[in-house]
Amino acid sequence: MAAPSLWEVLDRACNTGPVMATKDFDMKIFSVATRLTKEYDIKYDPKTPVTIDDSLADDAWNAGLQLFTEVGAYCMNSSRVIKFDESEIKQGLKELRGEAIIGEGSERRILKLRKVEDNSPPSIVCGGVIESNFPEGENFVKLYQSIAQEPLIDGFYVGPPLQSSEGRLVRSGTPLETHLGRSMVSWVREAIRRAGRPGLHFISACTSAIANIAAADPNEGLRRSDGIVSTIMPELKTDYENLNKIVYSHDYGCIKHVYNGGMIGGWAGGPEGALIVSIANAIMAVIVYQMSVGASYHALGYLRASTPNYSAFVTRPCLWGSSIGSQALSRNTKIINTAVAMTNAGPGTEMQFQEIVAAICASIPCGREGLSQGARRFKVVPLLGSGLENRFWGEVGHAMSKVKRDFANSLAEEMLQKFEHRITRESDGGPLGHTLDEIYDLKTLQPRKRFLDVYEGVKKELEDLGLEF
Amino acid sequence: MTKEEEILQNLSDAVQSFDSDAAIDAAKASVEAKISPVKAIEEGLAKGLRVVGDKFEAGELWLPHLVLGAEALEAAVKVLEGHMAIEDLESTNRGTIVIGTVEGDIHDLGLRIVASMLRANGFRVYDIGCDARTLNFIEKAKEVKADIIAASSLMTTTMPFMKDLVEALETAGIRDQYKVMVGGGPVTEEWAKAIGVDGYGKDAAEAVRVAKELVKK
Ligand code: B12
Helix, strand or coil: CCCCCHHHHHHHHHHHCCECCHHHHHHHHHHHHHHHHHHCCCCCCCCCCCCCCHHHHHHHHHHHHHHHHHHCEEECCCCEEECCCHHHHHHHHHCCCCEEEECCHHHCEEEECCCCCCCCCCCEEEEEECCCCCCCCHHHHHHHHHHHCCCCCCEEEECCCCCEECCEECCCCCHHHHHHHHHHHHHHHHHHHHCCCCCCEEEECCCCHHHHHCCECCCCCECCCCEEEEECECCCEECHHHHHHHHHHHHHCCEEEEEEEEEECECCECHHHHHHHHHHHHHHHHHCCCCCEEEEEEEEEECCCCCCCCCCCCCHHHHHHHHHHHHHHHHHCCCCEEEECCECCCCCCHHHHHHHHHHHHCCCCCCCCEEECCCECCCCCCCCCCHHHHHHHHHHHHHHCCCCHHHHHHHHHHHHHHHHHHCCCCCCCCCCCCCHHHHEECCCCEECHHHHHHHHHHHHHHHHCCCCC | CCHHHHHHHHHHHHHHCCCHHHHHHHHHHHHHCCCCHHHHHHHHHHHHHHHHHHHHHCCCCCHHHHHHHHHHHHHHHHHHHCCCCHHHHHHCCCEEEEEEEECCCCCCHHHHHHHHHHHHCCEEEEECCCCECHHHHHHHHHHHCCCEEEEECCCCCCCHHHHHHHHHHHHCCCHHHCEEEEECCCCCHHHHHHHCCCEEECCHHHHHHHHHHHHHC
């Protein structure tokens, strides 16, 4: 028996799945997740940011698989539950090829599976700047040129949409965004051409499906070797906008890059529930979206009423979840899984570099295939982002592919102790950081000495701690 | 413990254990014992929900608990409602709030938390969900005679819809009938000032504080 085709999945999402109120679906997740974390005895352990416990990873996997099997996925537009039976899910996971090909010509890269503590280098370092809030035009090109000129970068994320298009304010989902989607992609093509890497892979991440679709064009636009980002909404939810992105990518034949993860404190409960629902979300990405590359954040954000880290990725419980989730997927599936982490601190700061190291500790030695960006998570100013932090992701990502989990655990602990106390409410989580024109000399497009010194300083510290570059 | 104290405790406990059935039973017992329904709400149910809110704040409980606690409270209030005058029921309401995430934005977790914390603090909250049109905020506010319209946005590219909300209220000539407050990841105090709203909250705890002030004015 073959796994359900995308058309069959869409039929369930749009026409035939049982109708259910969103709240009932959310509460079902909560009750099943709560039961399963108890059954599998999964307990958050703040003392171990990176676990070496294989059986814990397998328990988390089994709990996540059971959660998805029992609850299914939910389509927000139709209010329908998209359910699969166990054999369909198993078959879908079995059919994964364990490989994804991105980029073109000399920039063609094959993403291959990595095991836990695999010595092979991460297949992709997918840098980029999320909420960049960049002005349109030349500086936008320079930003991506500064990233593309980094030799370790194998591709990057482009998005979300800028704030203006042709000088007009862009609101999400409006026709101005559609035009902008196309413009952004053509500016990125210019950036990679200037960097001498015209075939370099990138992913488009506009809000609306139509803005990504409008950018598709095998020559001047988004090519088949590029990708479109869609998201699984926490927890276990999708909508027509995301399904439209998926259907179009399927028909056009480009990479489906799926962001998925669980929220700590959200519908699945605390860190333990977030961990297992993040695994269920990753399975949903395989079965419902039939994804090519996943970017799983496992435990993202900590929902609280007033702590500063309510939406930070690089905190202790998030690392715990990420390290176990990475291992669970690596040990039990052929999902090509990259790590996403949004930092509390902004670019050009010691703290952002330390956060990046911590995020990599919980992913690369734990069997993830690659890395995918890190930008300050919110409250940014225009031009906040640069090639320098992407260089750091690349260098540290490669270095960390040579270490074992126990080393990663102690390194993550070192890093946490350096920055944890700086995630304060007053600072909105950490220092804002520096803008592209501060970090780079825009004429030569090279980082300024002051920032290279910070970079080298952190690297030196890591070397002293035993990391080999 | 007197009989009354025991029933009030049961009401509070039922909310704290998210048990709607127990809350309904305790509400019935309260009616039988002729405890003032206002007291049953304020010193029983609402007290319980405040404990749930505090525990959420402390990281001991999670978003679903807030929702379940509020459900238990609402189930019990339905029983009590039949036994109290409308004015009395109104007196237990600290203020009526319509809340939603603005158009084009499907981020709703912050919204749910803020809505739950407001409920836990005695506000009557109408949650119109995410991707909510400007006119829907206004229609709902008219329908439920809201005191406050609260808007959430998580993206710089949807924040402009907050400005529309203020403008639409002005155009309709009803700006002075409602207080408007805003919040969400990228929203700042400066933005709130720039678009001329009455309140801004950095997080849910602040949202509650600001809402309390706004209804005082
Ligand atoms: C979770 C998340 C998602 C989930 C949302 C799930 C859901 N049901 O809400 C999913 C995966 C679906 C998602 C999708 C997208 N996302 Co998103 N997402 C996030 C993330 C990681 C966390 C947001 C969150 O829930 N935080 C936790 C809550 C509790 O915090 P909060 O909402 O800020 O609320 C608190 C306060 O702000 C305040 N508050 C909130 N509302 C209100 C209202 C009032 C009145 C008051 C007083 C206070 C108040 O109280 C709350 C509790 O303390 C943020 C990044 C981040 N770390 O913040 C990005 C982020 C918001 N997303 C972003 C983007 C770009 C997207 C997508 C476009 C991605 C894509 N290409 O598809 C889509 C958007 C689709 C759409 N049309 O909206 C960007 C926005 C960038 C920008 N331009 O501003 C962010 C900032 C990430 C980034 N750095 O790039 N996302």
